[in-house]
């Protein structure tokens with residue numbers, strides 16, 4: 053195999069290119085880290101069988117699913133997030149094109165409705181329709197990730213959700229995202245766990261071609277040492293990887309990750325993680341004289357072409373999240389190999 057044709061380094065010392073705007077994506081929480089909370093009993097939602105949390109931000113429970121070859125939706129699941137100080141239940145729906153929040157959550161969380169810039173109507177099962185005239189900014193927090201999301205305010209109860217939601221037809225729900233993955237590791241370093249999931253570890257000896265690519269990567273990056281590999285196969289533009297950072301403890305605080313891409317070119321997006329507290333964020337901006345949260349320097353996009361090598365190192369995983377968003381125009385398979393080192 054020839055050496056990769058392009059190397060892109062992401063790390064503390066490196067200048068990063070200005071990129072495209074960052075698209076919102078589906079977040080994959082590490083379910084192990086989602087804390088149970090029983091301080092929210094007043095908001096019990098018996099209909100969804102949730103004992104401690106309430107039904108919160110709903111993505112597109114009422115719109116029609118997009119047309120795909122497969123009638124089933126590939127990612128629809130529920131999880132928990134923090135909205136302000138409350139734990140809320142959310143439904144994440146990959147086929148959704150709006151973010152919505154129920155009227156009752158808006159009043160329970162004391163959120164401020166504002167007129168919708170583009171009011172619209174959602175048809176209901178009979179000939180009537182529901183007018184969507186207002187929206188509000190919902191503060192959300194998944195683990196260390198915080199954001200404010202504009203959500204359309206929708207009168208939503210269980211009837212709306214069950215009748216509007218395609219999950220009844222699902223057979224194959226997954227929280228790991230719609231792409232195929234495979235983990236390869238040297239003997240003794242097989243204990244990878246991510247998003248609450250422990251993949252089977254294959255041996256390098258089972259895949260001589262992967263050993264050859266590893267050799268080429270070691271040659272392209274003198275001094276680097278990798279002993280494990282996560283392979284992703286994106287079958288089409290609807291396969292993606294959601295915003296995440298590869299900050300699993302087993303890789304250490306400043307992991308070096310070499311990412312080789314083959315096949316269909318796809319965009320790789322990077323977004324700076326928000327500072328832990330608003331005070332810290334303000335302090336950091338002031339002291340560093342930097343642009344405020346959400347500024348273009350906090351977002352970057354790169355096109356990963358066939359044969360490209362991207363290297364993330366330093367505090368990239370601690371300070372940034374990355375994703376491969378869905379792209380309708382990406383109409384062929386892409387294989388991505390991320391080589392990592394599990395220190396001994």
Ligand SMILES: O=C(O)CCC(=O)C(=O)O
Nearest residue numbers: 282284293298376388390
């Ligand atoms: O497919 C890519 O380029 C990124 C994959 C990735 O971020 C991962 O496997 O952690």
Ligand SMILES: [Fe+2]
Nearest residue numbers: 296297298374
């Ligand atoms: Fe990653």
